[in-house]
Amino acid sequence: MSTNNHNEEEELKQNQAAAEQAETQAEETQNKEEANEELTSEQKLEKELEAANKTIEEQKDKYLRLSAEFDNYRKRTMKEKAELIKNGGEKAISAILPILDDMERALQNAQKSEDIQAVCEGIELISQKFQKVLAQEGLEKMEPVGEAFDTDFHEAVALVPAPSEEQKGKVLDCVQTGYKLNDKVIRHAKVVVAQ
Template sequence: MKKEEPTSEEKPMNMDEISDEFQQVNEARQNQKTDADVEETEPENNAPDFSAEDKHKEELALANDKFLRLYAEFDNYKRRTSKERVELLQTAGKDVIVSLLPVLDDFERASRAIETAKDITAVKEGISLVHNKFKNLLTQKGLKEMVSKGEVFDADIHEAVTNIPAPDESLKGKVVDVLEEGYLLNDKVIRFAKVVVGA
């Protein structure tokens, strides 16, 4: 092949011209890249901002929804417990009252029997049985009679009505007599024992 000679119209370029041309092409490419980068990055920058904003709005909406649900649930809980408390107060003693009704029936039968009874010992036995039934029922419900006589006086469970000279040296500061029994309900004092204390 024959080497092509430059025509008279095409002048050979010197090194400075080639370097300038190369630099211009490079700058043009750089400008194109930065313009393209700006075009590409602008939507990308906007897209994350836009999606982040949407994400925050969605999270806020979810949090608000959760809050409203919890608030409504708590409000319902308060209303329900308030209603249950009122019902409990209205029927607090229902269980005890229902269990006492048979004892009441026994007392009514004993009362009718007293009017027509010829033998008083049978009536006494009947009343004694009703009394025991009543005490057993109360014991089942957690009632316990205090044992006070002969015990050391304790202001937490006893109420001293009076002091008397102790009949015996060993009874000083102790309960000599019980005027009214004290009771515990589930080991909690519900009535103090009224006692006479030896001095």
């Protein structure tokens, strides 16, 4: 019986050893799987980091291009504005040149002519032509006499007693003509106002 016991003990020890060995192998397999999972999560993080870095580089490139494009636009518009300021009056000056030619001819003829009436008529025609060209360029002459006094358009140089009650606060006389260019006052009319 003792041999039997001894065999059973030995078998029990072998079973225990096999169980321990199986348990150790299971632990090692589990550790390997966890290590693989950690590598996989590390790889995922690396991939995400690479994707984020790629997106950052794309956005940075896009920003630099946009910034350069805006800088070019700003420089171009500044150049165009400077060009407009420099040559802005070219159209108006070109329109006035024929009138300047007429004035020169009128002066030459005025020195030779003895007919003052003809010289006056010639100067009047030149003046009308000049006013017509200025009107085409957007210049408008103000006619303030009889209008209500308005500080947006008029500058009072004198206040006089009103001849009648209905003329109070109205413009009686214009001392210096006012002008508007494209509906913007460029010179206020100097006027006499009734009090």
